[in-house]
Amino acid sequence: MTATIDASTRRVTTAKAISEAIAQEMRTDPNVFVMGEDVGPYGGIFGSTGGLFDEFGATRIIDTPISETGFIGAGIGAAVEGMRPVVELMFVDFFGVCFDQIYNHMAKIHYESGGNVKVPMVLMMAVGGGYSDAAQHSQCLWASFAHMPGMKVVAPSNPYDAKGLMISAIRDDNPVIFMFHKGVMGLPWMAKNPRSIGPVPEEEYTVPIGKAAVAHEGSDVTVVSISMSVQHCLDVAEELEGDVSVEVLDLRSLVPLDREAILASVAKTGRLVIVDEDYKSFGMSGEVIATIADHDPSMLKAPVQRVCYPDVPVPYARVLEYEVLPTRDKIKAAIAKVMG
């Protein structure tokens, strides 16, 4: 169920694409409901539930107290009884107060029950920095979820994928962590890359969870990334056109990880750069490199370059934060280095 995009397709923000996906699923499936902090009249702090309260009312768009363990756990309970909750954790950084429900319950119930109990739930959350929100409100942390078995982990980089992935996530019989980077939401109150507003068909369509996208074709170097950083990679790929032929691979999900797509691209280019706004060590970049190393390290013509968040908490002052964030300049430098 894919949709076609042409010049007449309307352009919307990623936030709008997400809320539209939820609305469309809610219209067809009465088991879908939304809960979280400020998801009601406010429409979600980052706009993920904009307009839903007006259409569906307080019984299906539920504002919760600041009790994440309570309402995420309640989402699990509703899911095991056959509902399809879409639960919002306002910022990923807050997972510390409720992680037991997430990794010991949401993620493990299906396995522990020998496959007898399903938890068809979406847990969506904002991730990412770049606007001086400091150490407790700017992290990505997707690898922390991906590390633990039992949950799918998706993180779209653009409006089209966001809508299709959200519909897939709601229909999925597994728990899905849906991470939207604040920078890709197209918020009116935050500086944004124009790529955060893009063509999104009005009809329902799905984007499969677990399939990477070649966001920009190239033959000299593969740049693997996810979420907001993909936008920076695309900017760089376009800037370098005619000079270096950059292939940008948007993973779109970490679980499942599309290892075939990584191998296929690196088989073609022989050079690999990984761009990740999550912490460097024990994370996505290491896993991508391991995918190559496990398969055939001789695919690589040059050592891999990683543009990742160094292993430091997110600092507040802009000069400090931009020192450690992945930026276009750092991506360009990494590409230059692998090109030799």
Add this chain to the structure above:
Amino acid sequence: MISDDTRVQFYKDMVRIRTYEAALQRDYHADKTPQWDIGAGLIPGEMHLAAGQEPVAVGLCANLEQDDAITGPHRPHHLALAKGVDMKAMTAEIFGRVTGLCHGKGGHMHLFDPANHFSCSGIIAQGMPVAVGQAFAFNRKGTDNVAVAVAGEGAANQGAFHEALNLAAMWKLPVIFIIEDNDWAISVARDTATPIKDGSLRAAAYGMPSARIEGNDVEAIYEACKIAVDRARAGGGPTMLEIHTVRLWGHFEGDAQAYRGDELQEATERDPIPAYEKRLRAAGLLDDEAVAAIQAEAQAEVEAAIAFAKESPEPKPSDAYLHVFA
């Protein structure tokens, strides 16, 4: 009886805080034009100001010594200033300068001032158990210091609040739990988040004395905190106070507050500072001249702090790698 001097001091302290918050609000928005961008300007990032909640900070801190501790929430400036945190260093931190309390690493939600035992956290209610630990240390060290955990009414629906109360009560520690009930947790109204009208009733579950203080009156808050602090210093264990206050401005700067409707106007009318000023004028403690002098003094101090911040150097980019470990 609160002395006349103390009453005037309460007024001065509240004006000082309000003047500070208003100046930050001005400077926060000043360079986010023409397209308002949260990450732009000399003060980037989220900004939670506490206009309306000054009586809590002033009434509480008038009972505290420098070596008493406070753990504050994401909305911390009023508490920090009342606790004695240096205005210049705090402002420099908020401007992301190397002269700041945390050398530009922390920002407005993460102010750490060990000299005044002040800290705050942006994760709701999570400072509360930390105050329990500070009280534990005071106890073990044999001092009569107390630790105060301050959080919003929204935070009282978080597990950490309940766990902290239970521990403090069980171990009879010198902790005061202050809940600032400003009726809102962002857009979620207090009464839609808990069926309990009087949040102080919760303390009974832990056998802890408690009270709900209505009126947002600095004197009533001072008296209630005095009972709690005296009890804690004397070894009588923890107290919980829920103080009904008011959030005059948005949850954060840039919050359009459409969800508040008519309540916003009603809240504006509950501004505690003009109300207290009126009382002190009626008591003959303030007149036009005194008020003007107090405001001018506050403005001068605040502008000097902001000037200090603006003139201070930014951190070096490579400082980002410092301080991960001790």
